[in-house]
Amino acid sequence: MAILNQQLKEQLKRRFSERLRDPVQLTLYTRPGSGRLILPGGLGCATCGDARELADDLAAAAPEQVRLEVVDVSERTELERPVPSLTLGATNGEADQDGGRLGWQGLPAGYEFATVVDAIERVSRSEHGLAEATLDALSELTEPVDLMVFATPT
Amino acid sequence: MALASPLVSALSVEANEFPELSQRHGVQSVPRTVVNGARAFVGAMPEARFLAAVLELARPAEPPA
Numbered sequence: 230m231a232i233l234n235q236q237l238k239e240q241l242k243r244r245f246s247e248r249l250r251d252p253v254q255l256t257l258y259t260r261p262g263s264g265r266l267i268l269p270g271g272l273g274c275a276t277c278g279d280a281r282e283l284a285d286d287l288a289a290a291a292p293e294q295v296r297l298e299v300v301d302v303s304e305r306t307e308l309e310r311p312v313p314s315l316t317l318g319a320t321n322g323e324a325d326q327d328g329g330r331l332g333w334q335g336l337p338a339g340y341e342f343a344t345v346v347d348a349i350e351r352v353s354r355s356e357h358g359l360a361e362a363t364l365d366a367l368s369e370l371t372e373p374v375d376l377m378v379f380a381t382p383t
Numbered sequence: 384m385a386l387a388s389p390l391v392s393a394l395s396v397e398a399n400e401f402p403e404l405s406q407r408h409g410v411q412s413v414p415r416t417v418v419n420g421a422r423a424f425v426g427a428m429p430e431a432r433f434l435a436a437v438l439e440l441a442r443p444a445e446p447p448a
Contacts, residue, residue: 276400311401331385335397344395348386357387363434367388374391374441376384377417379398379410 232279232338233286241346245291249353252320256298257284258310263303276336280313283342287349294353296320311335315345319352339382384437 233241259281263273281299288297302308316332331352337345351357359367385393398405398413408417416433417423418440428436 311404330389330392332393333395333397335400337395337397341395341397351386355386357384359384359387360430363384363430364387366434366438367384367391370388370390370441372390372441373419374384374388374437375419376391376393376437377396377408377420378393379396379405379408379415379417380413381398 232282238286238290241286241290244346245294245350248350249291249294251353251355252294252296253349253352254296254298254318254320255284255287255349256300256316256318257281258300258302258308258312258314258316260303260312261301274312277313279338280315280336283337283345284315287345295349317345317348317352319355336382341380341382384434 257280259277260274261277261281263277284297284299288295300308300310302310302312311334313336314332314334315337316330318331331348333341333345357364384391396404398410398415408415408423412425414427415423415425416437418437422440424436424440
């Protein structure tokens with residue numbers, strides 16, 4: 230059964246047509262076909278198939294603006310990425326710097342899917358939506374800040 | 384915040400899918416925000432409080448007197 234039904238896909242398409250401006254780069258790190266395997270490093274990737282389907286649906290909703298790259302980590306053994314992982318960045322020449330600074334590890338289902346949609350729109354429009362006071366504080370950072378937010382798909 | 388500052392990176396982790404990582408970071412309830420892989424706080428909060436919590440935990444710990 231599809232993760233997003235046809236009605237949701239149409240809603241996503243309409244929403245992106247209204248809200249996207251510049252192209253964005255989605256990168257999905259996955260290990261296809263390993264969902265039911267027990268591999269030397271542990272269990273296979275149970276949600277990689279669903280993550281691929283969601284990523285494909287996001288790209289299909291706005292093919293001109295949402296550019297999807299799928300990276301098979303089983304073929305790129307130098308990559309030590311947990312799978313599935315999804316990263317998001319702009320494609321305005323800063324992709325190399327931005328790619329990977331915003332991401333999801335695991336299947337972004339439930340409310341997490343809404344955060345992916347919202348982030349795609351914000352990146353596309355270069356709109357962070359933060360208050361001036363927050364921007365002032367962030368501008369004073371001198372060291373990197375790495376945030377990991379643990380959530381569950383409710 | 385990651386969109387607004389090149390020094391900030393943000394990763395959302397599905398806790399159930401990565402139990403070892405969750406255990407390593409002491410995840411018992413969500414959302415749990417881990418700052419620089421070490422210190423953490425729990426709960427959703429307004430932007431100003433979230434920022435204050437992040438900045439507080441990002442600050443290097445002072446050596447004991």
